[in-house]
Amino acid sequence: MAMHSDNRDAGELIPLAGSLDPQCAIRVTDLGKAYRLYQQPLDFLKEIITGKPRHHEHWAIQNVSFEVLRGRVVGIIGPNGAGKSTLLKIIAGLLDATTGRVEVAGKLSAILELGTGFHPDVSGRDNIVLGGMCLGMTRAEIEAKVPWIIDFSELAEVIDQPFRTYSSGMQARLTFATAISVDPELFIVDEALAAGDTAFVNKCMKRVRQICESGATVLFVSHSSGLISELCDEAIWIDKGRVLMHGNAQGVSKAYEQSVWDIEEARNLRETKKVSQSIENTVRTGKYELGGKDLRVTSVEIVDADGKAVGVVRNGDTLRIRIFWAGLTEHTQIYASLRIDSPRLQAVAGIEGYDGGIFLDADGHMPERGSVVYEIPELALGEGQYYVSASLCRHMLPKGGEAILHYLEGAAQFSVSRRSLWHFSYLYDPKFTCHVETE
Template identity: 45%
Template structure:
């Protein structure tokens, strides 16, 4: 969000923890203050900026440094090296029930938590009804916090943290706890806060939450910032990271029309929509039939392969995907072959912009697979959709309309 004032600036941020083999090493270190101790770096040379009003997602594997970064930004953890500049009042949800006392009632914890966030007792009292209503804990609000389920604790934590109208809201996996309806309620509240001009930093393992809520995103791995970009491209990078860790080998990625630097095993060389005349098209008409053609070049022999495609919105949200493996088709490949998979595609998508991608994976006995190559970002549009809500037209039609009158009891005949 260039052109907006900077709310957070981080420069070469690093955080290290000393590693001790036992209590004796810890005691010797405290006494001698030696500086040659072994260090475990949770963050290393991380630099980025967040604009005022920006909603940024942070993704990465467990241990990537996400929670450490948020704690430093929130001021609850000291940095080892680097600079951190935060401009604005912060409200943070870092861990389940952070700052709440298990023996205190929910009501008392509201006052304690609100005052920790900078509100006066009178301000908390004004917001009390809203907090209780949002958390949906009215019948339980005077019970001890420790008797709440994890979902109930998260409800109260989120309600208190978002009641202060923060300038910067930091959320660490708050949307992963609770039922679906409350998760959507939290998402709506985050949008409301962001719409008011606040900066939001959201950590989540759920890419769909990042796609739905965030303007930008960044990927952390082993304490380092891998990439910062629009959510869809960070989703690509995260999926590639997971695929490489699963396969324990590099996974190549190329963009539609761009150069490819593969690993010599298999690569998707083209993905396209084909119309009735056999021509590739980038604008599809709603209700028309097309074919998705996915072509793959084989660099060595394979006893099992799968080719597939996926359609996403520009934000990254997945609309649809399928593959030969999903549809129960077994494919083999030999060195030098080119394989073309054709999928029927009746275009039932709503009008708008979309992105088409494809992938090829090696399939093993038992059905598990390792991705070999992704082809990304083939942009296309859909025009002329009929009136319906959502992304896909399921062709639901009105079959009948009935008018019913309430049956009335038969008139009394007057018999005894």
């Protein structure tokens, strides 16, 4: 059984005063956290008695440096065990650093552990006050928020009962509602702590979005690259306790997403600590590619009725997307699929060939080259720019990553124009009918 203890003198957590950049809210400099790991508890005692080391040193994070400007929303992304929680606990003052320093300017609120300050024998109402004060709010501030927290948690009927009588789900809802009631200058939150049914999780994430849009400085931890792209201005990718990338949220999150899919590249990344050229390209372009060894998508075009490539489609007209392929495969039931994304990387539409029984080898023969055209009659997308990603897959249930033979991110793009003279950025812009009724 391994046990651990803190090692070395603690790093510094200090207010950010006299900064060269007054817009800086958080500065992390050469931050590190080391633990001494022992194979068994007795080794710790033997080390004290003999003075001989009986441990090995593990760095949860090492040489981490970055700055966060005021009002920026920064996503923290990385695999389990990467050091994300350790980093944020040090920034929040919940854990001492081994080396380096953290400087913070402003009142910081963090949701990293739920239930701090909650007592099982106290009512839910009184626990709100206790928990809120542990989060740094004054008694007056938290008491003013009690009605909002009760309403948000949807626990009004049991709020005066002892906390121990709540189910685990109810306890999580009350603790998260209390934690998210803050009006912070600096806010740290782990998306994974949002608990409950789908409707409640969605409500929690809506509140997180409100905080992100309020002008607060936010550090947001998530495993969802799509959510990082949507909510954040910047992203920091952490792996094995080190910052691999820090930059534009969409580019960094796409690079991380590729690393998750590309097992071989991820293994090389862990072993050599070097970033592959393909991942560097993903950071620069925001696009990535999977598979393609034997069968490939060679190009994707937006075409008109005559097969001529076009770049603009009018709302209400037919959208035609042609996917070209080349190569052979030993697999059968091959189909082409596509996804249409908005500029904010929201997946707004998609087509899977197997849904319509459209297989490229339907007659038992797979041509070495060819194309397939998907048509969407009366396009109902709103005005704006859109991106098309395409893939070649083999039909299998359940569908997994091994079903994808080749995937090409952002292979084509097109714009949609409205028939109306007015320009509105709707995502969905359908045809409609109406009539006027009078009394």
